Amino acid sequence: MRAAGFFPRLAAYVLDRLILGVVLLVPRLTVLASRFRGDTLSRAVLFRFSAGDILLWALAAAYFVLFTAFTGSTLGKKAMKLTVVTKEGGRPDFMTVLSRETFARYLSGVILCLGYLLCLIDPENGALHDRICDTRVVYAPDKPPRQGRSAPSGEVRGVSPALTGGDWYAPNR
Numbered sequence: 001m002r003a004a005g006f007f008p009r010l011a012a013y014v015l016d017r018l019i020l021g022v023v024l025l026v027p028r029l030t031v032l033a034s035r036f037r038g039d040t041l042s043r044a045v046l047f048r049f050s051a052g053d054i055l056l057w058a059l060a061a062a063y064f065v066l067f068t069a070f071t072g073s074t075l076g077k078k079a080m081k082l083t084v085v086t087k088e089g090g091r092p093d094f095m096t097v098l099s100r101e102t103f104a105r106y107l108s109g110v111i112l113c114l115g116y117l118l119c120l121i122d123p124e125n126g127a128l129h130d131r132i133c134d135t136r137v138v139y140a141p142d143k144p145p146r147q148g149r150s151a152p153s154g155e156v157r158g159v160s161p162a163l164t165g166g167d168w169y170a171p172n173r
Contacts, residue, residue, distance in 0.1 A: 001085065001089055001136075001138040001139070001141070002138060002139045003124055003125040003126075003136055003137070003138055003139075004080075004082045004125060004137045004138055004139055005119070005125050006116075006117075006119040006120050006125070008080050008082060009080075009082065009119065009127075009137055011076075011080055012074070012076035012077045012079065012080040012082055013076060014076070015075065015076030015079055015080070016063070016064070016074045016075065016076035016077075017076075019063075019075055019076065020060050020063055023063070024056060024059055024060065027052075027055065027056060027059065028056060030052070031050070031052030031053070031055070031056060034052060035050075035052075061101060061102055064101040064105075065097055065098050065101045065102070068084050068092075068097045068100075068101060069092075069093075069094045069097040069098070072084055072085070072091050072140075073140070077137070078140075081139055081140050082137050082138065082139060082140060083137070083138060083139075083140040084097070084100075084135050084136070084137055085135065085136055085137075085138055086134060086135060086136075087134045087135070087136060092133070092135050096133050096134075096135065099132075099133055100129050100130075100132070100133040100135055101129075104128070104129035104132040104133050105129045107128060107129065107132065108127050108128040108129045114128075115127055115128030115129060116128070118131070124136065125137070
C-alpha cells in the first residue's frame with residue numbers, strides 16, 4: 001500500500017466540499033432565509049452558532065463519517081482512488097472513523113491548518129488526525145477484472161458433459 005501525499009488528499013477534499021456544496025444547497029438556503037425572518041433556526045444556541053449552523057455541520061460531518069465508515073472513502077477520495085485504512089491495513093471501525101472525521105480533523109485545522117500540513121513532512125504522509133487515530137490514507141488497490149467461471153475444454157458452460165455426450169460435443173470450438 002502506497003501512502004497518498006498532500007496534493008491528492010487536498011484534491012479529494014476539494015471535490016468532497018464541492019459535492020457537499022451542491023447536496024447541502026437547499027438546507028443552506030433554508031438557514032439563510034430563516035436569518036432574514038428571525039426564526040428560531042437562526043438564533044444563537046451554542047456560542048455564536050445557530051441551530052441551522054449546527055445542523056449544516058452535522059450533515060457535512062455525517063457525509064464524511066458515513067462514507068468513510070461504510071466504504072472506506074468519500075466520493076472525493078474514490079475519484080482520486082484513495083482509501084482510509086488502519087495502520088495495519090484494515091478498514092477502521094466506526095468509532096475510529098467518527099473520532100477521525102470530527103474531533104481529530106478539527107484539531108488538524110485549529111492552528112493555521114498545521115495538522116494538515118504535517119502530511120508534507122511526515123515520512124508516512126500522515127496528517128495530525130491520521131496520527132491521532134492511527135489511520136492512513138493510501139492509494140486504493142486496483143480491483144482485478146471480474147472474471148466468470150471458465151468452462152474446462154469440452155464442457156459447455158452450464159451443461160453437464162454427460163448431457164452433451166462427452167468431449168466429442170464442443171459447439172463453442
